[in-house]
Amino acid sequence: MTFSKKLLLALFLYVPSLAFSQEFLRWADEFNGTNLDTTFWEYQLGDGCPNLCGWGNGESQYYQKSAVVVENGLLKIKAKKETIGTSFYSSARIRTINKMDFASGRIEVRARMPIGRGYWPAVWFLPTENYYGIWPLSGEIDMLEAKGQEPTNTYGTIHYGARTPNNKYTGTTYTLPSGSFASDFHRYGLIWKNDTIKWLVDDVVYSTKTRASLPEFWWPYDRNFHCIINMAVGGNFLGYPDASTPDTATMQVDYIRIYQNPSEMFISGPAAVMRLDQQKEYYIQNLAGATYTWEVPSSLKIVSGQGTSAVKINWGLRSDSIHVNLTYNGKTTRISRFIQALPDTCAGLVDNAEFIKSIYWVGSNGTHKSSLTNPTKDAVNGSNLANRYYRNGATQYDALTLYSDLIHHAKDFEEGKLVLKMKLYTTAPIGTEVNINFENYNLAKSDYPIGRRIVVQAKTTKTRAWEELTFKVILRPDVNMNEGSIDQLVVLFAPNTSNADVFYYDDFAVEETPCKDLANGLNTLEEQAKVTVYPNPFSKELYIESSFVPTKIEVVDIMGRVQAGASGLNQLNTQLENLPAGTYLLRIYNGEQAVLKRILKTTNGYE
Template sequence: MKNFTKSYLKNYQIVTLFVLCSGFSFSQCPTIVWADEFSGTTLDQTKWNYQIGDGCAEGICGWGNNELQSYQQANVVVSNGTLKITAKKERIRGSQYTSGRINSKAKGDFTYGRFEASIKLPYGDGLWPAFWMLSTNNPYGTWPQSGEIDIMEFVASEPDKIFGTIHYGDLYPNNQFQGNGYTLHGANYPDAFHEFAIEWEPGEIRWFMDGILYSVKKTEDVSPFMWPFDQDFHFLLNVAVGGNLGGTVNNNMLPATMEVDYVRVYDGFKSYLSGTTVVSNQASDQVYTINNVSNNTNVTWTVPSGATIVSGQGTPSITVDFGSTSGDVSASFNDGCATQNYSLYVEVEPPYVKAVSFENFDEPSTVSLALTTGVLTEVSNPSPNAINSSAISGKYDRDSGEQYDLVVYDVSTIADASHYVTKNKKFYLDVYTSAPIGTDIILQLETSVATPTNYPSGRHSRYVATITENNTWQRLAFTLLDRPDNSASDTAIVKMILLFASNSYTGDTYYYDNFDSYNADTGTGSNTPPVINITSPANNSSFSEGTTINITADASDSDGSITQVEFFANGNSIGVDTSQPYAIDYIVTLGATELTAVATDDDNATTNSQSVNITGQTTGEATSIHVSSIVTGTANAGKGSKYGTANVTIVDNLGNPIANAQVTGTFSGTFNESASAYTNSNGSAALQTQASSKGTVTVNFCVDSVVYSALPYEPSNNTVTCSNSSARLASQSNDAFGSTETRTTVVKVYPNPAKKLLQISLEGFEKHTSISILNSNGIELYTKEFIAPKGQLDISSLPNGLYFIKVQDQKHNVKVMRFIK
């Protein structure tokens, strides 16, 4: 091995100046400008410094990572052509372990170029070897403000994985980091030497393992933080023991040694292979490229069995159609400097089949919405296509004031989250958005250990999907991003969190639907979903409130067995039965209730039953009728004009809807006319203006009279007699609970009636308010602290009926608003 002298450092400085002045136009065959081939018998201290101790002398006991070792010079040895750093179980002062660490500070300091080392990593649970770089002069402040570049980090308890990372941002605990990893197939890193490298130029760093590009980070990736990687950095080589990343130490695997064959710095870049490492079953149009070679370079390619090179054989870039078999995409060529042979293992995933729907907005959810920082509403599908033809989807407006915007679901149906880590299962989500292509959506699984302030504790795993198209539905598959807390239980997942454009302050709108779990088809054939049908009660049946009824269902599975049938009322679970005949008792509540059931088979596939609607009626004799709600709006009149509309609901004093009652009233605001209509079987009368208007339309409506042959109209019992389009309450009125309001405050609630989510907008209130939901008897059911001016409440668990929202702020401004579920 060649022994490079200090003259190369001088040459490096000259080359660096040339590079910076010439726009970084490197030659095809780069030149080594600094290196250590470790061909002597002692460490070359013209290039390296020993670092000794446990970090306490530097003011960072445990080296800032709770590491367990004390670094000692004796643990660093050069012999037989390699550097050897050995971790041992031996006591030095307060440390139970020793190891070695060296750096090149003030002896090898660099800005830009190619930096590589050939390293054989050690086995040994709890070891944490690294080849990395730190800022030499800290021009932007102490760590991590001036940056850290991890060329290679290795957690020995996962011997087939390495990581490349950058650290930057504000001082701890507001520091930032990001990176990627590379996993070997069918081998472990300690079994052989591997070359780990970065290529660093202004505004960009690229990571390589054995000539394979696996990560790229650019200036824009760290925004809004500064990119500190434009100053001198120096090398570090060490083997840490334990610590935040190393984990629990297995003493039986010590001593253990990291061997380094060479460390080299080049004035230019090398050829390399790039392309996707994981593709879907039968994936087409996958591109693999040899980079940093001339276009006329002759490259011989081979691909896995079942794959086809569609175009490009003999050139630096090919297009491949895959079958169902994984394997190496390999390239052999001469880049003008040497003959190169690169191989990239490509995993072809199995086909996946839908098993469970968590949330699809058209059917009962199997998860419960717990929290959003933005605004989620149910809307009509903005643009149905072959991917998503559902009638209803979710519309999520991201809160631009939140750096980490959240949609949080409570979940109890993920029995074993390890299946998602191993890709036996996958999460899918349909998304329609105009957010920039490349925007990431992160899905995080949490246990009950997680709190807002204890990250990463309780964060079982994170998955990522990336926007690839705009303004059309796309089905995104989530891939594993990382395991923030490896100790989080696989069987204790209680929350699923969606983060749209995490770590940004964007306010884009995301329509999403079909949030599903898919199972890998292992080759035994696609699973046929079960069949289910509610057999009792009959659709549109009526019962007295408080009556106990028996809900029954038939369920079968043609290629397996039924594991359970879960019953739902208005989308809320009311019980599970695991054996035939599938049935459950249910106490009828007042008003309309939608009954459904979900069958699950032994492959975890699910099927929803048909809906059965029942009505709960109050017993006793009705004596009068009154108005229970007025909802105003507009209807399209063509050519940009709108009609005014009002839907008035009439019920008797027992709360039952009244059909065939004549409602007469007066429109005001933009319109000034009377209208009359009869109520339908749901007690609702639809009224519309004769006139139409363009532009901004204000619709007010007051009920003047209600005529019904069987019962008298009692206006004093009206929930509301006059309403307008903004749901503004009278500036001075006595509410149902005797309070009087005289301040200029406005409460807007919509939609009204609502099914799952109730949107709330406040005007004239203090920032911090409390919002209470009360039933029709004035009993408080729920109270939530609220930050004005807008937000939402999940009312999916409430039975159908009449409710009140009471809003009160710190200055005792009070409003009461009525809504119907």
């Protein structure tokens, strides 16, 4: 077996198939030795207590090193019925965290599953950083999961969404056409790209998930993850062993291989930044022997990391693209990403529930739904979509918790340099208070006021009609917490009441006071020239009204790639009809400066 696996590896390295001709093998464990290679793996031990007893799923096993065996070219994880503390089985769980982390690629595992009710083998991936927050906010990718009582089935799933109990998942069950996953080895595959994940068994694609699969939430699969291989026993997913369950079971893994393709790698980091944000970190996969040359426009500055896989950037005023030239094995690949600088103007939107998304629901006492039909279009809010919240009248301080990858600092809001605004439609009476707390999630687990840096407030002046609320600082509960550690906005509609009304909210905006001036090098062209782009959304053609004649017009996708460009609108429109549906940035140049407009391309007329 050892010889055949080395031969197979050589074939993958030197005679790649046409479909994967740009791939290279980044890492593999063929399990050819006699011990687990702790250069790349570490053990997770115990029953999950005290912080995660039962490993969060009501599992019955106790993980220990002795349940891992490497022999005859195989990794074997052996579960055994025995009492250890309050656990009734022993088993093993290993992971590659901080030893082999990756984002994107083609992962292949050849494995054989155990049989028996309650045995739960899996190969899966968790985020290394928890950048977006605790599980499941930062995501989970289950490459394969099996139920010992269903030997012909395997499961491929992603987890995401709001905090428990509002977490979400979507997945697919694959059933073998013949045989079972316990009777022989099978090849499990995962193809992970910037906005798509595909699951395979024996080269058959059986499931595909995209950004569109997560309509209410962000796509968290854009940062480093690590691999976990384990066999749990019992739990919420599959139930528990019974009298038919064998006392022992073994999960066998022949190999794990991770291939990567430079042309499909992506830059990880915030999709949006505040204007003039400092020290924003972006990175790409850290490949041994590779060289990295980062490029940014003149309005941005790389303050550290040039020549490495990770840089920190001081931002300017404009949305723009950043680039890295990755040279590996003598070939250079240029990878780009477009980053939104928000707000676009001195009083611009940072989220509108449609194509500007930087604020997301992560938890609530009441009932929340994102991006629903606007209940009443009017002169204040004529947009198609808005977010809806039914307040829980049984909760005195009903809390709607929002996550923003944009607002992390409270100081400028405290000092009045930035002002938060929001449009609201409600059935609540005039004079209803709306508070927004700038909080740190971990600190705010403690009793008030810990973890609440500032509270801003507005009061309604209308009922059953849209209005724009302007929030002012009313409290500074915890002045000792770090003003740059904000990771959640907690909205309290009608605090300290039993109100059960409905609240539609939309169009978060941040106003800069005073507005910075171009004479000081800090303004945007759009503040000098009124530019109108219509229709938006569009299906075939665009029209532009402006106070200047554009010298160049470009359409840029979310990765910063120019998808269409011309010196005039007529020439541009000939390219737009075949443009895929999606959100783009329209760059309208007047010499070296550009006006930036977000546009939404549809496929079936105006929406």
